[in-house]
Amino acid sequence: MAASALKFERVTLVGVGIGLLSFALPFLTLKPNRLVQGTSFYVWNVLLPHEITLLFVPWCLLILILLRYSKHPSIPLIAGATGNLAIIVLFLLVGQAAGRLMQFQEPFARVSIGFGCWGLVAGSYVLIINGFQKGAEYGILRYIAAFWGLLGLVVLLSTGYLNELSVLKEYAARKGRFLQEFGRHVRLSGIAVLLAVAIGTPLGVWSFRKKLLEKPIFFLINGIQTIPSLALFGLLIAPLSLLSFRFPFLREMGVKGIGTAPALIALTLYALLPITRNTFTSLSVIDPSILEAARGMGMNRMQLLLDIQLPLSLPIILSGIRVSMVQAIGNTTVAALIGAGGFGVFVFQGLGQAAFDLILLGTIPVILLAIFTDRLMQLLVVALTPLGLRSATESVR
Amino acid sequence: MIELRSVTKKYGDRSAVKDLTLRITGGEVCVLIGPSGCGKSTTIKLVNRMLEPDEGLIFVNGKNVAHSRPEDLRRRIGYVIQYIGLFPHMTVAENIAVVPKLLSWERQKIAARVDELLHMVGLDPGEYREKYPHELSGGEAQRIGVARALASDPPVLLMDEPFGAVDPLNREILQAEFIKIQKELKKTVLFVTHDLDEAIRIADRVALMRDGALVQHETPENILAHPLNRFVHDFVGTDRALKRLSRFSVSKAMREGYTVSVTEYPARVEHMLKRDSWIRFIWIVDERGMLRGWLDTRDFVAFGGSEEAVTELQGARFGVREDATLREALSRMLAEGVKLLPVLDRNGRVVGEIGLKDIEKVTEEVTDRWKD
Numbered sequence: 001m002a003a004s005a006l007k008f009e010r011v012t013l014v015g016v017g018i019g020l021l022s023f024a025l026p027f028l029t030l031k032p033n034r035l036v037q038g039t040s041f042y043v044w045n046v047l048l049p050h051e052i053t054l055l056f057v058p059w060c061l062l063i064l065i066l067l068r069y070s071k072h073p074s075i076p077l078i079a080g081a082t083g084n085l086a087i088i089v090l091f092l093l094v095g096q097a098a099g100r101l102m103q104f105q106e107p108f109a110r111v112s113i114g115f116g117c118w119g120l121v122a123g124s125y126v127l128i129i130n131g132f133q134k135g136a137e138y139g140i141l142r143y144i145a146a147f148w149g150l151l152g153l154v155v156l157l158s159t160g161y162l163n164e165l166s167v168l169k170e171y172a173a174r175k176g177r178f179l180q181e182f183g184r185h186v187r188l189s190g191i192a193v194l195l196a197v198a199i200g201t202p203l204g205v206w207s208f209r210k211k212l213l214e215k216p217i218f219f220l221i222n223g224i225q226t227i228p229s230l231a232l233f234g235l236l237i238a239p240l241s242l243l244s245f246r247f248p249f250l251r252e253m254g255v256k257g258i259g260t261a262p263a264l265i266a267l268t269l270y271a272l273l274p275i276t277r278n279t280f281t282s283l284s285v286i287d288p289s290i291l292e293a294a295r296g297m298g299m300n301r302m303q304l305l306l307d308i309q310l311p312l313s314l315p316i317i318l319s320g321i322r323v324s325m326v327q328a329i330g331n332t333t334v335a336a337l338i339g340a341g342g343f344g345v346f347v348f349q350g351l352g353q354a355a356f357d358l359i360l361l362g363t364i365p366v367i368l369l370a371i372f373t374d375r376l377m378q379l380l381v382v383a384l385t386p387l388g389l390r391s392a393t394e395s396v397r
Numbered sequence: 398m399i400e401l402r403s404v405t406k407k408y409g410d411r412s413a414v415k416d417l418t419l420r421i422t423g424g425e426v427c428v429l430i431g432p433s434g435c436g437k438s439t440t441i442k443l444v445n446r447m448l449e450p451d452e453g454l455i456f457v458n459g460k461n462v463a464h465s466r467p468e469d470l471r472r473r474i475g476y477v478i479q480y481i482g483l484f485p486h487m488t489v490a491e492n493i494a495v496v497p498k499l500l501s502w503e504r505q506k507i508a509a510r511v512d513e514l515l516h517m518v519g520l521d522p523g524e525y526r527e528k529y530p531h532e533l534s535g536g537e538a539q540r541i542g543v544a545r546a547l548a549s550d551p552p553v554l555l556m557d558e559p560f561g562a563v564d565p566l567n568r569e570i571l572q573a574e575f576i577k578i579q580k581e582l583k584k585t586v587l588f589v590t591h592d593l594d595e596a597i598r599i600a601d602r603v604a605l606m607r608d609g610a611l612v613q614h615e616t617p618e619n620i621l622a623h624p625l626n627r628f629v630h631d632f633v634g635t636d637r638a639l640k641r642l643s644r645f646s647v648s649k650a651m652r653e654g655y656t657v658s659v660t661e662y663p664a665r666v667e668h669m670l671k672r673d674s675w676i677r678f679i680w681i682v683d684e685r686g687m688l689r690g691w692l693d694t695r696d697f698v699a700f701g702g703s704e705e706a707v708t709e710l711q712g713a714r715f716g717v718r719e720d721a722t723l724r725e726a727l728s729r730m731l732a733e734g735v736k737l738l739p740v741l742d743r744n745g746r747v748v749g750e751i752g753l754k755d756i757e758k759v760t761e762e763v764t765d766r767w768k769d
Contacts, residue, residue: 287480287482289478289479290483291482292447292478293478293481293482293483293484296471296476297472297495298467298470298471298472298496299468299495311486386485386486387486388485388488388529388531
């Protein structure tokens with residue numbers, strides 16, 4: 001009990017520490033246009049005294065929580081909920097300050113979020129995740145407590161309160177394109193994972209059944225995993241161009257050296273490993289006596305697979321799919337380089353133009369998408385775990 | 398009925414089972430026993446085709462097993478293994494219902510059967526039906542394993558060290574329950590164990606194996622009394638005479654005793670001694686036939702027929718039940734330091750007596766020699 005209390009204190013301490021240190025870092029940056037070097041503004045340069053006090057309020061609460069009730073199991077969750085409050089307050093004031101800075105500027109001027117702001121977000125994020133993980137016993141309440149701030153952010157964004165921020169200006173200039181790339185990103189990574197499931201699961205079952213195949217299959221897909229994504233995308237250009245040149249029907253189907261086809265192939269190949277490996281592992285760890293009993297009772301191979309092996313290995317296979325999905329969402333960003341689209345488009349445009357906020361416009365949604373997918377899959381894993389296995393799985397987690 | 402004719406099973410060059418011929422009569426429990434690696438587990442797996450023989454034929458209830466599809470064959474044969482292999486994602490009821498479902502029974506029939514089986518293995522259906530395997534103790538899980546094997550009421554049961562992973566106390570309870578269930582169901586059972594006491598306890602016949610071959614196939618009494626050779630002799634151990642005693646119940650070896658009711662004392666004793674002066678011990682009982690004490694007739698003479706000659710007993714602790722084994726009777730004699738014990742029925746009434754001599758008569762059947 002004492003050890004876990006100590007552990008909790010440490011994580012919260014880190015979160016609060018990061019947050020408090022961030023007050024000393026530049027809060028916002030003002031640039032005359034999006035390309036030139038900007039001037040840094042600290043909290044005390046852009047905010048009025050009562051605003052600074054307001055910014056401090058959640059963090060003072062957190063310090064109090066840290067000092068007073070460090071042993072109760074609900075405390076990490078309360079700290080997480082307060083972290084949400086800190087984020088809402090932060091962005092309220094960021095909007096305020098950005099508007100203030102932009103008041104006497106040319107239309108090309110840009111206000112970007114500074115290190116201090118990011119630090120406050122990072123500190124709060126540590127608190128939120130810590131609270132979410134340790135508040136497992138509070139059921140649905142922990143989702144509300146840990147993520148209610150998200151709702152606040154959505155409100156701030158949709159009311160245009162933050163529109164003076166540079167990232168949102170980049171967004172405003174590319175609204176249509178943003179939605180288009182969003183759709184492409186989701187489609188690309190989604191289809192790649194679906195293909196990987198369709199190929200990887202049978203591959204895992206197969207390598208489990210035929211021990212001879214296990215080594216070569218895993219040698220191959222482990223090997224693929226070691227190729228840098230950029231290299232793999234590049235490697236596919238030549239053979240696919242050749243194919244589409246030789247076979248016109250492939251060209252008509254849209255297979256080209258660049259674009260969707262090579263991107264899908266590469267993403268699918270990357271997504272294979274976690275799915276295949278988890279399928280193989282989950283089948284291997286099933287107690288042999290269970291299989292012997294099932295066979296001895298007269299199940300044929302299909303019944304054995306469908307009634308015994310798959311239900312028992314489903315949670316582990318789904319965890320593999322979860323890893324593949326998160327990985328694919330990240331990898332799809334790189335696919336923009338070979339013209340497949342996705343949020344990577346903004347990242348690489350931003351890199352080309354040295355426009356940091358444009359890079360952010362591509363990066364932030366990828367991160368959010370990955371986190372969201374991860375959480376959703378976690379819920380799915382729990383929901384699809386057979387009842388008889390649940391207590392065992394939960395004790396592991 | 399199970400029959401193996403000249404069955405051989407090879408792993409590479411090594412024969413796990415060599416030219417084995419074995420007949421198990423219907424309704425009998427045959428226990429396969431032998432040192433590790435003697436081929437007993439391989440043999441049992443050949444019967445339900447978990448393994449295929451290289452040579453020889455196997456018949457279950459007169460049908461060659463090779464003529465059925467393995468799945469169909471196994472659905473007609475109950476199978477219990479050491480680590481049970483309950484399916485952790487299914488409830489107890491679903492576990493038991495696996496074979497009936499494979500045989501496409503109706504749902505109501507399955508539900509009724511599940512309850513019936515839970516009753517049979519001594520578990521309350523209401524409490525256990527919806528439990529998951531991880532909520533069961535080792536003994537409970539093993540009971541469910543047996544119930545699951547019996548689900549479709551198969552005539553033949555294969556049990557591969559079923560109680561091997563259970564603690565000694567629970568093992569004895571499970572064995573006793575198995576004996577009880579078997580008495581009722583009369584299945585043809587092939588049972589593998591490496592525990593000789595277990596074999597002696599539950600077997601109708603013991604098949605002792607060595608290096609893949611059958612050495613001796615006999616009733617437990619005979620295998621203990623007349624080991625065929627040095628190997629059997631060493632395997633059954635030096636205390637085989639003692640072990641053998643556990644196969645006989647007191648009721649088989651006891652004889653009539655002399656009882657006198659307290660109310661008729663001492664007149665009736667005098668009368669008896671006048672007729673049969675050689676009588677040595679007389680059991681003194683109350684009007685309901687319950688043991689009250691015992692009388693050494695030599696003391697009776699010495700004390701001149703007074704009550705002091707009777708050794709009074711508190712309760713019915715002294716003596717053995719007629720359904721106890723001779724081994725227990727012998728152990729009681731050694732504990733009490735006597736050569737004669739009264740035999741009591743279930744209600745504690747004296748029904749006879751058993752002496753060390755009667756037990757010796759049984760142990761005398763044990764031979765000291767063997768063919769080599």
